[in-house]
Amino acid sequence: MSRIGKKPIDVPAAVKVSIDSSIIRIEGPKGKLQMPIHKDVKVTFKDNRILVRMPSEQNKNTAPYGMMRSSIFNMVKGVTDGYVKELQIQGVGFKAESKGKELVLNLGFTHPIKYPIPEGITVKTPKPVNIIVEGIDKARVGEVASKIRGFYEPEPYKGKGVRYAGEYVRHKAGKTVA
Secondary structure, eight states: OOHHHHSOEEOOTTOEEEEOSSEEEEEETTEEEEEEOOTTOEEEEETTEEEEEOSOTTOOOOHHHHHHHHHHHHHHHHHHTOEEEEEEEESTTOEEEEETTEEEEEOSSSSOEEEEOOTTEEEEOSSTTEEEEEESOHHHHHHHHHHHHHTSOOOTTTOOEEEETTOOOOOOOOOOOO
16 A cells, blocks of 8 residues: 555634545645546545545555645645746847747857747746746646756856756767877
8 A cells, every 4th residue: 555645634613625426526725726627536525634544454456545635735735836947048049038928048059049938837037047836736747847957958068058946967078189
């Protein structure tokens, strides 16, 4: 059995939880999320706690058990606090600018990269070299940050590119001239 799946999820008073036969809906101060419940997992809500259980102990497929518990926990945390990913841009002339529902990146290419910001995600650029991605869905925030980073991943020789805040980029030695 999953040790993660056994832990109950404490729900704050400001969060409303409703469980149908196959969908869990969570609504909080920052917004609302819903997710389908896996057929091999039973989810119950009582006394401001969400419990995730396996219907039978004989079931060999325990992978969705811990995953459902983690996903529901991330939903509860997302609707109360939200999630933030910070990115940094390094390189001469590299910059980012948020224009309405679009992020414009100048990363040394012959053209600026225009990335449409998905619904439910906000992107801020307090400085031209800093990008802040915010939202209530942890997976979508991470996906958007990963796509932005993927436009110009940090290269190992000079370190130019888009990186997560605090990310360490290993540098390689360049060619040695004999």
